[in-house]
Amino acid sequence: MSKILVIDDERAIRNTLKEVLEYEKHEVDLAEDGPKGLELFSANSYDIILCDIKMAKMDGIEVLGKIIEISSDTPVVMISGHGNIDTAVEAIKKGAYDFLEKPLDLNRLLITIRNAMDKSTLITQTQVLKNKVSKMYEIVGESEAIEKVKSMIDKVAPTEARVLITGSNGTGKELVAHQIHEKSSRAKGPFIEVNCAAIPSELIESELFGHEKGSFTSAIKQRIGKFEQANGGTLFLDEIGDMSLSAQAKVLRALQENKISRVGSDKDIHVNVRVITATNKNIRKEIENNNFREDLYHRLSVILINVPTLNEREADIPILAEYFNSLICSEYGMSKRIVKEDALNELQKIRWTGNIREFRNVIERLIILCPVEITGNDVLTYAKPVSGSNI
Numbered sequence: 001m002s003k004i005l006v007i008d009d010e011r012a013i014r015n016t017l018k019e020v021l022e023y024e025k026h027e028v029d030l031a032e033d034g035p036k037g038l039e040l041f042s043a044n045s046y047d048i049i050l051c052d053i054k055m056a057k058m059d060g061i062e063v064l065g066k067i068i069e070i071s072s073d074t075p076v077v078m079i080s081g082h083g084n085i086d087t088a089v090e091a092i093k094k095g096a097y098d099f100l101e102k103p104l105d106l107n108r109l110l111i112t113i114r115n116a117m118d119k120s121t122l123i124t125q126t127q128v129l130k131n132k133v134s135k136m137y138e139i140v141g142e143s144e145a146i147e148k149v150k151s152m153i154d155k156v157a158p159t160e161a162r163v164l165i166t167g168s169n170g171t172g173k174e175l176v177a178h179q180i181h182e183k184s185s186r187a188k189g190p191f192i193e194v195n196c197a198a199i200p201s202e203l204i205e206s207e208l209f210g211h212e213k214g215s216f217t218s219a220i221k222q223r224i225g226k227f228e229q230a231n232g233g234t235l236f237l238d239e240i241g242d243m244s245l246s247a248q249a250k251v252l253r254a255l256q257e258n259k260i261s262r263v264g265s266d267k268d269i270h271v272n273v274r275v276i277t278a279t280n281k282n283i284r285k286e287i288e289n290n291n292f293r294e295d296l297y298h299r300l301s302v303i304l305i306n307v308p309t310l311n312e313r314e315a316d317i318p319i320l321a322e323y324f325n326s327l328i329c330s331e332y333g334m335s336k337r338i339v340k341e342d343a344l345n346e347l348q349k350i351r352w353t354g355n356i357r358e359f360r361n362v363i364e365r366l367i368i369l370c371p372v373e374i375t376g377n378d379v380l381t382y383a384k385p386v387s388g389s390n391i
Contacts, residue, residue: 002047002117003027007037007063008079009055013102017050020106026113034058038066046074048097048116053080053087061094068095073123075116079104137178140323141316145308149176156303157183162255164240164300165278167307170357173278174238176305181234186274189233192226197239204247206263209254215264227260230273240300241281241292251275252296275300310352310359318344320356324363337367342376350383 004026006017011032018028029044031037033055041049049067053060064076075097080087088099097119098112139150156163157180165173174193181191199207206216210225226235237243243251254260255275259268277300286292310317321339329336343366352358362383366374369382 001025001027002113002120003029003045004113005029005031005037005040005044005046005049007031007034007049007055007060008052009033009057010052013052013079013104017104020109021113024110034060034063037063041067041074042070047120048113049074049076051076051078053078053091061091064091064094064096073120075119077112077116137175137182139172139175139179140320141313142319143308143313143315145313146316149305149307150179152303152305153179153183156180156305158185160274161302162274162300163276163303163305164283164297165276165305165307166283167278167280168309168355169280170355171307171309172356173280173307174236176307177234177236177238177276177278180276181236181274184234184274186233190230191234191236192230193236193238194226195238197242201244201247204244205250208247209250209260209262211263212265215262219264222262225260225262227254227271227273228269231271232273234274234276237275237277239279240277241279241283241286245291245293248293248296252293252299255296255299310355314348317348317359320359321347321363324360325367328360328364328367332367334367337370338373340373340375343374343379346376346379347383350379 001024004021006014006021006028008014008017008030009032014030014032018030021028029040029046031040034057037049037051038058051060051063051067055063060078060080064078067074067076072095076095077098077100078088078091078096079100079102081102091099097116100109100112139146139153141147153176163177163180165176167173177193178191181187194207196204206219206223206225208225208227210223210228211219213219213222237251250260254271254273258272259270261268283292283297283301287294287297321344325336325339328334347359347362354361365382366378370378
C-alpha cells in the first residue's frame, strides 16, 4: 500500500503502530528519535511520516521543519500525548498534514493515513501533468536564431515587462509566451490565453472584460472576463492585430490603470495581470492603415521578440525530427522510426511555409506511412502530397 516512517521515542508506541500498519499491508520503518528519523528520511522515499512532538534529542516541530525543507510534498502527521489547541495550530502552521492526540484512536489514524495517501497521489498526478504540459511547450533547437530567442526569454521572464511576440504562423509564438510565464514569478498563477482572431469583434469585449447579466440580449448571467481570470498570473493575447479598435481602447485603459469594468457595469475592478501579446501581422503597417492604436502598441511592446521561421533555423531540422519522432511514436504506442541521413537532407531542402506546425504534421505522416525507417525517397513521396498522389 504505502511506505510509512514512524518517529517516536516510546518503544511501545512504535511497535504498536508497526503492528497495526503492517496488518493493513503498509511497509513501516521505525526511528527512536528525530536525528534517526531524518537520517532514514534522507536515505529513503516515504509516502507518509508519523512524528511524535515531545522527544528528547530533537523536538518534533523541529523535525517537521527539516522534513519540509527536504520535501514539502511528503505528508507529516504529528502525534502528541500533551495535545492542546496551540500545539495543533503550530504544527499545522509549520506544514503538518494533521495532528493526532495520544492515546491514538486507530480508526482515525487509518482514515488520516488514507486521506494523506490520496493527497500524495493527487500531488504526484499533478506533477506528472505539469511535466507533460512543460514538455508540450518546450522550445526545441540549438541554432543561433533560436538560441537568441531563448536568451531573450531568460532575460525578460523574471521582470514584469510586457512582451510583444512577432513571427509567421506556426513558428511557435505560443511556446515563447508559455516559457516566459513558466520562468516568471507568476508561474504559480494562471496562464490565460485568448485568440483575438477567433472571437467575433462584437464579443471580444465581453470575452476580455466580462459582462453583467442583462447587459445585452444574450447575457443571461454574469460572466467573468479573461482579465479577471488571469489575476495574479499572465494573460496571453494571441493575434492581437485582429482586435477591434473599441476593444483596443479598453485594453489600453486596463494597462494604464490596472483596472477594468465589465460590459454593462460602471464599477471598476482592479486586476494584477502581466500581458503578453503575439501577432503575425506587421503592426506598423496596421497603425498606418488606422487598424491599430499606436499608443497601445507602445504599451505592449516594451520588449519585442521575433520568432524565426523554420527556414531561418534549418540547422534545427534534425533535432526537431528526432524530437517529434520520439513524441509522436510515444503518443501512438509505436516503436521509434529510423530517420535516415538522406531523409534529413531532403527535409532541410523543403521551404516550410507552415513552419513548425507543418513540419510536425509531415513527421507524423511519415511515421504513419513508413513502418520501420524513413528515407529520402519517402520524404520526396509523402512530405508534399499533391492532388492525385497515392496518399
